[in-house]
């Protein structure tokens with residue numbers, strides 16, 4: 001049977017990780033029942049304990065505080081491996097290693113780090129992150145949770161929605177509006193222990209996918225924490241959150257890689273065993289095209305995650321690269337899961353094969369840690385603000401695309417000036433072309449020979465986006481016309 | 490508010506709205522990105538709003554040198570002093 005190279009351990013660069021991954025795979029195959037996690041809507045405590053014994057809660061926590069101190073890239077490889085087996089577990093561990101503990105590791109006071117990081121590393125305590133509120137989703141400036149200085153520390157009042165890991169987390173990092181701390185409408189990041197008086201945990205949400213992952217509302221009713229629980233400079237919460245999100249989005253993209261690997265493996269296995277018209281499905285040209293499409297895109301996802309992780313390790317800014325990885329990986333993982341389901345026919349639509357669950361699990365990644373529509377606008381705006389981000393790769397087709405995109409960006413800057421911000425469709429199409437280019441360039445950075453097809457496909461996608469860019473204003477006007485007809489009816 | 494008469498006040502009020510702070514919280518040395526949390530998108534929003542208030546189509550080249558609150562105020566003051 002053809003075994004796709006993407007299922008190998010090519011990404012496992014850190015020595016520690018290459019030792020951990022085989023052991024982790026054995027544990028996941030032996031002790032984790034993804035179907036039961038989905039059915040019961042919870043990860044069993046025994047599984048959490050097992051993961052803790054393997055050291056998975058300490059992946060990115062410094063060795064000085066009991067963790068493994070792994071790089072972002074190495075943590076990504078672990079999260080991808082978890083997502084191959086079960087996305088709820090990958091989200092739990094990924095959120096803990098990303099948004100959950102990153103703020104404390106980077107910006108926590110010595111006292112807070114010494115107190116909490118060892119417990120978070122051992123898995124005795126799991127971390128959560130709360131930014132979203134009922135009225136503050138994509139727009140985090142609408143926060144109504146407040147933190148204010150009082151005698152004895154900082155008082156927190158408000159409610160956070162959709163808090164991942166919240167059902168059992170021991171420590172919450174929350175973003176709250178902080179009048180009186182760095183400006184009347186500034187926001188700050190604060191750590192709140194679960195057992196602080198006034199913390200109330202809501203019931204578990206009933207979800208489409210990642211059903212085993214804990215998602216709850218957390219209410220803070222007159223909670224008081226010491227000043228040492230403030231992360232970073234007071235009033236700098238939004239800026240710090242953007243930094244944490246860049247790290248978290250990269251880890252989440254790695255989860256998408258794992259989901260795609262799993263979808264591809266299931267599709268490969270099924271199409272080689274299922275026979276119709278006296279031959280295996282994999283012998284049909286149309287099936288082969290689907291499998292190749294899935295395999296090439298899985299490679300591309302792996303490449304962009306590696307690329308962003310390497311940039312982070314080199315100390316470079318990854319706000320836009322991580323948004324690029326997040327949009328590409330979440331869109332693509334869902335599309336790959338959809339093809340895997342199609343190739344399974346009716347069996348794919350039934351729950352026992354696990355493909356339906358995979359598709360359900362992947363859907364959320366296009367929404368959380370920045371909805372893709374919003375991130376596309378940001379990626380487009382960032383390129384307009386700084387076109388020098390378009391570097392040369394040395395590969396002819398990619399450089400031709402870069403040239404064409406550069407010309408389109410110049411034209412947009414001349415045509416709309418800074419008013420380009422009001423042309424969302426155009427910004428999104430510029431972003432799509434930029435994503436194709438960035439992912440293509442990341443594939444060149446890798447050392448596998450099979451990526452040239454993937455690069456050609458990405459170049460085609462980039463060119464299509466630029467063709468659509470020419471129609472952006474027309475499409476915008478058409479959409480407005482259609483909606484005004486609807487409004488009149 | 491008339492931009493030509495009170496360019497600094499106008500700039501501070503638009504900037505405060507975009508950065509979700511009150512004008513009194515703004516200090517001339519505050520950096521738009523690092524201190525006020527503006528990213529490329531919100532910076533463009535700010536400049537587009539300033540352009541609308543000045544009734545001018547601002548070009549990227551003009552806008553990209555604005556890094557601090559004071560830069561923004563000086564920029565608008567300069568635009569207002571240029572005969573239209």
Ligand SMILES: Cc1cc2nc3c(=O)[nH]c(=O)nc-3n(C[C@H](O)[C@H](O)[C@H](O)COP(=O)(O)OP(=O)(O)OC[C@H]3O[C@@H](n4cnc5c(N)ncnc54)[C@H](O)[C@@H]3O)c2cc1C
Nearest residue numbers: 129130131132137138162163164215367368369370371373
């Ligand atoms: C299972 C799950 C787990 C989560 N975990 C966490 C967590 O641990 N911590 C946390 O803080 N949050 C968490 N979230 C919340 C998540 O991050 C938000 O749902 C997400 O940021 C989007 O916000 P929203 O749902 O309010 O959507 P909205 O902001 O209402 O957006 C809805 C849609 O409107 C469109 N839209 C919105 N704004 C714009 C714009 N400016 N331009 C163009 N289009 C736009 C987009 O299409 C978007 O998808 C979780 C959510 C879920 C479902």
